[in-house]
Amino acid sequence: QKEVEQDPGPLSVPEGAIVSLNCTYSNSAFQYFMWYRQYSRKGPELLMYTYSSGNKEDGRFTAQVDKSSKYISLFIRDSQPSDSATYLCAMSATGRRALTFGSGTRLQVQP
């Protein structure tokens, strides 16, 4: 069993839809949770960073962490075609350690 599970998709939605992306994990030591967006043949771009449980909002993006369920989510409101990319969840147990990544979910927002 992988430490971090993420549905690879592809997930196809119409423009303007609310997108929900999720990851589950098995390592209860994870405390730092991140969401990255990766366009084809590019390095990952940090979208959201959360420590421990709770919600965090930044513009159209909301990250949620439920440590009791070992479940994290990223919501994208008013999705745009430019949001089409692969979204990777990542997490670490302590600060400045390397990240453990999910496999990534490919999102396609149809105009």
Next chain:
Amino acid sequence: GAVVSQHPSRVICKSGTSVKIECRSLDFQATTMFWYRQFPKQSLMLMATSNEGSKATYEQGVEKDKFLINHASLTLSTLTVTSAHPEDSSFYICSAGRQTNTEAFFGQGTRLTVV
């Protein structure tokens, strides 16, 4: 956000040659940088942790003599793929974070093709 620059973005080399990839933190000092490898449609897999002024720490299954890492300064880490083979063809990505927090920023990645 912090900027991590990786160079080159793309390289094609012949089998048996060596290739050096550079990773620089442009606006902060990074005592630790990380090197990942990504195969098509797969996630990033950690290869090694690069420590400034000391030896790198390699993940299980990664050959340290094949993937040489040097972290000579607080802003530069290099990965050298030695005696490259076609199976080394992949997307290599570095990351670094500021000392004061845990956010990790990634370079643009290097697509290596060994022919």
